[in-house]
Amino acid sequence: MSTETINKEILRGGQFLVKETPCEDIFTPEDFSEEQKMMKESVKEFVDREIWPHKERFEAKDYKLTEEVMRKAGELGLLGIAVPEKYDGLGMGFVTTMLVCDYISGATGSIATAFGAHTGIGTMPITLYGTEEQRQKYVPKLATGEWFGAYCLTEPGAGSDANSGKTKAVLSDDGKYYSLSGQKMWISNAGFCDVMIVFARIEDDKNITGFIVENDPENGISMGEEEKKLGIHSSSTRQVFFNETKVPVENMLAGRGEGFKIAMNALNVGRIKLAAACLDAQRRVIWKATEYANDRVQFKTPIAKFGAIKSKLAEMATNVFVGESASYRAAKNIEDRISIRESQGNSHQEAELKGVEEYAIECSILKVAVSEDIQNCSDEGIQIFGGMGFSADTPMEAAWRDARISRIYEGTNEINRMLAVGMLVKKAMKGHVDLLNPAQEVAKELMGIPSFDTPDFSETLSEEKAMVAKLKKVFLMVAGSAVQKFGPDLEQHQQLLLASADILIEIYMAESAILRAEKTSKNNGANAEYQVAMAKLYLYHAVDIVTQKAKEGIVSFAEGDEQKMMLVGLKRFTKYQNMPNVVALRNKIAEKVTAENTYPF
Structure with a gap:
């Protein structure tokens, strides 16, 4: 276990809701090691050589090509990234396995699915649950692509x-x-x-x-x-x-x-890897949509110059930035938890099982958020291409169709939304996440007189961090009251759970983006000003979503004075002191994207 891991507090799964995370304690793509950067470039080169040029064949149901590409991936060691070296794998850490899944999955959903099914739910159950004899017999063949x-x-x-x-x-x-x-x-x-x-x-x-x-x-x-x-x-x-x-x-x-335990734990890994698999797909849609927008001239002007197109490109880029931020934050948490467990004497298999299980809430959040982002991204990609986007001769049509399955497999997004809240409540009941005391503090705050002091928001993203803290109060107010009212029958109120889940998702995704942008700014990193712009833009939308979903939840179970008090609290907890100029933020982000002719962050 690294000194870095020992010296920072590793939050348990779900604790992001009730504990503040210093930006220095999160992992971001800017923190990739040289080895990880080389691995990323190697995977991208493989995809650009073996997959991207053959998109028409994949769309024509060339199953043999999928098998051939998978075998070549096995020869390069890409199918054994997560497999321990003793079973002919590369034994890489969890972050690196996420990175490979991310970049190998962007060119076509066919390879993304084949790769995920083989390396995740096809191989890992034997690696993690098998006897030593079973591992020795099957895992090396699966790790090398000799078997699928x-x-x-x-x-x-x-x-x-x-x-x-x-x-x-x-x-x-x-x-x-x-x-x-x-x-x-x-x-x-x-x-x-x-x-x-x-x-x-x-x-x-x-x-x-x-x-x-x-x-x-x-x-x-x-x-x-x-x-x-x-x-x-x-x-x-x-x-x-x-x-x-x-x-x-x-x-x-x-x-x-x-078997049910195996299935559920395999799905936890599958969910966070599915989020990773939807990231490069978004980057490639943005790349092709931006190229088209720069080349397509209407009214004597490239359409990339039009505000309507700038808005789309900015939102698409922002969502993939946020998805990256949250996915790699959670991946490093899992990797650190695995390291801690191994240092305490757990076997690698036990450490990995428990490490992923610890962050099952985050895995479900990511699965939902990023799978919906790729659907929206590909849909806007079609729109930017206009009539050409509807044609199978452009890459947008296939990207849109491939994206649709992501919201269904590894557990539907509806199931994952309810799971995220349900698992959080169970963790609270077990004492793993203290929701009760923070919820009681929020209840007291609602009864008290609000402060009229003007806070100092002079530091970069300080108001945004304060807003995320207030959004957490919204969740505690709504979910805390719902648990108190319904107790164990809460799971019967699915629409309330779905609304609560959307609040939880927006909190985690927005906070991850803000912490990444803050860390980059403190390190004077490249693109810091654009990261700040994207974090602010995403939070602006998150506040709207939280407001809508909280209202929906509150009026579903609270009446009279209780309802009025909670709605007043909601207004207080979602109020900006300085509302961001959303149009200016979008223009700033879009102009960087169009200047680079790709997703550049």
Whole structure:
């Protein structure tokens, strides 16, 4: 564990809501090591050589090309970034694994999906939950791309309710193998996988069990045709049928009934990696949209000069800046937590499991926020291209279709919103995050007389940091009152949970951007003034969203004087002293983007 890790306070998952984070304590893309910068350039070069020039083939459902690219990625070691060296991986830290996932995923959603399914949910369950014998047998082949992995969880009747699967596992009379029978659907990499993580139920167990299953058609395994999908056209997606497929008992993953735990923890990793996978996709949309806007002349003027286009480019760039800030902040928190656990004697596997699980709230937040940003970014990309954007001859149409799946897999965004708030409340009940005392302080503040002192906001982003602190009070006011009113029945009030989640998401994303911009400013880093502009622009929108969602929540459960008091408090907690000039901020950001002809931050 590094001295840096020892010397700074590592907040537990969810504690960002109730504790202040010094900007010096967060990790940002500006902090990439030389090794990480070299890795980023290596991945970008691979993508620009092997993927980007062949976009038409990916759109034409060239599944073989996906397999070939994946094999080449394996030869370069890119499939084994997160795998320990003893299993033929590179054993890189969590931040580096995020970085590789980020930059390999931007050119096409087909490779993004194949890569994520293989390295994440296809390989990591064995790496983290497998016995030493299982790891030695399977992980080296998966790390090098000799074999490819798939993950069989979803069934026709078991989607978001993953533990309700009906696939059965029956132990043989001699106790040597299980016979698996059932149907799985939406299985990524199914068409070329060699090994699958399959979840099935033994007898009437409450929870499902995981198995490592080799793909052998002569062992009762058959596939449906490739699914016809809106996007990710060259991502192999098939149904998989098991008909008394024999699986040796030694291929059970972890223990009996532990499959649901494996599935949930695999999804935590998948969620933050999905956020990373949506970042370079945004950068590439911005790059092509900016090129087009600079080249396209209307009314004798490049459309990049028009305010309407400047607004779009500025918002697109701001969202990817914020997504980067939050994703790498959380990734470094996870990496540090893994280091701490390893220093305390945990195995690498246990340390990584617990490290990611600690930040499951942040993983869900990121999954929602960044997957929605790529959808909005690609949509605006089409709009900038105008009629040409609707044509499959330009990259925007495919980017928009590929983006759509991101809001569905790794748990729908609705599920992840409710999970984020639900997990936070559970952490509070366990004493891991103190929400009660801060919520009580906010309640007292609402009853008291507001201060009329004018605060000193002379330092860079000081008002923005103060505003984030007030937005946290909004969440504590709304969620605290809701928990007090509904108790354990809160989970039945889904629309209230969704509104609370949106407040939580905006707080984390806005704070991450502000802290990154503040850190860059203090270090006199490149682009500091633009980072400050983007942090301010994002916060301006966040305040509006928080105001709207808090009103929606308050009026859903509070009445009379209580409602009036909370609405007055909401107005107090969302009031700027100095409202930013949003048009000027957008123009500043857009002019930098168009001058560089790409996303330059």
